[in-house]
Amino acid sequence: MSPIENLTRELEKLPGVGAKTALRLAYHLVKGPKEGVRRLARALDLMADRVHPCPACGNYCDSELCSICGDPNRDQEMICVVEEAYEVGAIERTGHYGGLFHVLGGRLSPLDGVGPDELAIDALVRRLDGGDGRDARVGEVILATNASVEGEATAVYLEGVLRPYPVRVTRLARGIPVGSDLEYIDGTTIAEALAGRREM
Amino acid sequence: MSPIENLTRELEKLPGVGAKTALRLAYHLVKGPKEGVRRLARALDLMADRVHPCPACGNYCDSELCSICGDPNRDQEMICVVEEAYEVGAIERTGHYGGLFHVLGGRLSPLDGVGPDELAIDALVRRLDGGDGRDARVGEVILATNASVEGEATAVYLEGVLRPYPVRVTRLARGIPVGSDLEYIDGTTIAEALAGRREM
Numbered sequence: 001m002s003p004i005e006n007l008t009r010e011l012e013k014l015p016g017v018g019a020k021t022a023l024r025l026a027y028h029l030v031k032g033p034k035e036g037v038r039r040l041a042r043a044l045d046l047m048a049d050r051v052h053p054c055p056a057c058g059n060y061c062d063s064e065l066c067s068i069c070g071d072p073n074r075d076q077e078m079i080c081v082v083e084e085a086y087e088v089g090a091i092e093r094t095g096h097y098g099g100l101f102h103v104l105g106g107r108l109s110p111l112d113g114v115g116p117d118e119l120a121i122d123a124l125v126r127r128l129d130g131g132d133g134r135d136a137r138v139g140e141v142i143l144a145t146n147a148s149v150e151g152e153a154t155a156v157y158l159e160g161v162l163r164p165y166p167v168r169v170t171r172l173a174r175g176i177p178v179g180s181d182l183e184y185i186d187g188t189t190i191a192e193a194l195a196g197r198r199e200m
Numbered sequence: 201m202s203p204i205e206n207l208t209r210e211l212e213k214l215p216g217v218g219a220k221t222a223l224r225l226a227y228h229l230v231k232g233p234k235e236g237v238r239r240l241a242r243a244l245d246l247m248a249d250r251v252h253p254c255p256a257c258g259n260y261c262d263s264e265l266c267s268i269c270g271d272p273n274r275d276q277e278m279i280c281v282v283e284e285a286y287e288v289g290a291i292e293r294t295g296h297y298g299g300l301f302h303v304l305g306g307r308l309s310p311l312d313g314v315g316p317d318e319l320a321i322d323a324l325v326r327r328l329d330g331g332d333g334r335d336a337r338v339g340e341v342i343l344a345t346n347a348s349v350e351g352e353a354t355a356v357y358l359e360g361v362l363r364p365y366p367v368r369v370t371r372l373a374r375g376i377p378v379g380s381d382l383e384y385i386d387g388t389t390i391a392e393a394l395a396g397r398r399e400m
Binding site for chain 2: 002003004006007009010011013014015016021023024025026027028029030031034036037038039040041042043044045046047048049050051060061062084085086089105
């Protein structure tokens with residue numbers, strides 16, 4: 001197998017990259033300067049060497065704790081539960097959340113063989129009962145799983161798991177996305193927006 | 201900059217990969233096994249170390265000459281001219297071509313600053329006049345540039361350059377792609393297909 005074929009096979013393993021895209025990427029890389037290719041290789045190695053899940057929240061980091069868990073100025077009384085690590089960034093970028101996070105590492109999806117044991121649910125519970133001595137003060141858990149069928153099922157399951165603990169369990173509001181026209185919004189979303197209407 | 205941000209920036213430089221796709225790829229890689237990430241890094245390094253343009257035809261290879269130029273059983277009297285190295289594979293896969301190739305490395309595109317000097321046209325001419333002692337027997341040059349405006353302009357320019365040499369200069373037939381319905385084919389293609397009609 002030639003080095004180009006070898007690289008094409010590796011690129012094909014990336015999500016959303018088929019045989020033709022992999023070939024196009026490989027030829028783009030071989031045509032460009034070699035430093036660019038080596039820089040990408042170094043970036044991959046650096047990530048493999050240094051990045052690991054934060055032992056507290058499960059977000060990825062390259063220090064002992066992630067930058068959020070290690071920041072004493074964050075509100076230690078709130079934990080926002082997300083499915084995947086990259087969703088932490090989506091919430092952080094709003095600038096409207098100052099609490100901690102917890103990354104489940106997926107969503108309940110029996111068809112894909114993902115049950116409660118595959119998710120970081122035990123770790124979340126340990127953060128509530130103060131077993132690790134860190135988060136014993138948690139007063140609210142915000143369930144920020146996706147608004148998909150699996151995400152909702154995961155939230156409902158988590159609500160059951162968290163019920164015995166003295167914490168408020170909330171979830172993100174459902175409603176009309178900002179900037180969108182009502183006529184293009186599906187009926188279920190409008191129904192949720194009606195049910196969740198607020199005083200002006 | 202964290203290793204994940206660093207990798208995301210490198211991935212964003214790939215064609216067709218935007219900020220969101222780069223982030224998704226980076227998190228896919230960090231979530232998967234580290235061996236996969238290292239294998240991709242090794243594949244990139246291997247390519248940067250070993251792959252270079254074939255000194256005869258410009259196709260990429262990891263040996264002194266590419267496998268096609270180095271094969272004495274190929275028809276040394278035909279050269280098929282393509283724009284990019286990855287197009288060699290498209291023609292090879294047909295199994296209906298047994299000659300040599302020549303990779304231009306692009307197409308004439310004044311708007312992108314690509315003129316004749318940016319393409320491997322001198323190298324093609326040297327293959328015809330026997331200056332390198334290898335291809336003095338060339339009897340036919342097939343212009344297989346793309347059927348786009350730039351590709352056609354490149355073919356017309358090459359035809360002018362090659363006219364003084366005692367070689368047949370041909371180009372790929374234009375016509376109806378196999379398997380397609382006439383009603384979906386544009387008029388220019390149908391006109392070309394009519395002009396190029398053949399006895400049954």
